[in-house]
Amino acid sequence: MLKTSQEERRQFMALAAAGAAALVAGCGTRAPLPGQAPASAGYRREAATHLYRKYPERIYRGKLPPMLYAIGVFEVELSQGGRVSATRWLRGPSHAPEVMAEIERLVRAAAPFPSPPGFGRVQYVDTWLWDRSGRFQLDTLSEGQL
Numbered sequence: 001m002l003k004t005s006q007e008e009r010r011q012f013m014a015l016a017a018a019g020a021a022a023l024v025a026g027c028g029t030r031a032p033l034p035g036q037a038p039a040s041a042g043y044r045r046e047a048a049t050h051l052y053r054k055y056p057e058r059i060y061r062g063k064l065p066p067m068l069y070a071i072g073v074f075e076v077e078l079s080q081g082g083r084v085s086a087t088r089w090l091r092g093p094s095h096a097p098e099v100m101a102e103i104e105r106l107v108r109a110a111a112p113f114p115s116p117p118g119f120g121r122v123q124y125v126d127t128w129l130w131d132r133s134g135r136f137q138l139d140t141l142s143e144g145q146l
Helices: 002-026 041-054 097-109
Strands: 070-078 084-091 122-130 136-138
Touching: 041 097, 041 122, 041 136, 070 097, 084 097, 097 122
Parallel strands: none
Antiparallel strands: 070 084, 070 122, 122 136
């Protein structure tokens, strides 16, 4: 009986975390600074594809398992030439600070990103879906979850 209750609690927490990530990701970001534009869905896909190409061995292939180790919503600001000028956690997996540090490292090491369109500066948000194996998917390119 206790085992069932714990499993139900884990499932509830996983669903709650996924729902919160979707809600936060759907809320948008702060207003852009002058000369800065929010990313289009197309640019977000371009940035996600860039990360997938940089780290093919780190990508979780196929549908993700039902219980993820960490889910984080991360904002990246890019300047001319695709340089990372700032990053910000909109919802960080505080229970997994090592994942937060690794995501920040991966993003900064992946620069330069594709050049931002138009204004020369862009900010984009993606949700990182992190498995215990250290592999991930980005929500923008996710293959779904079991």
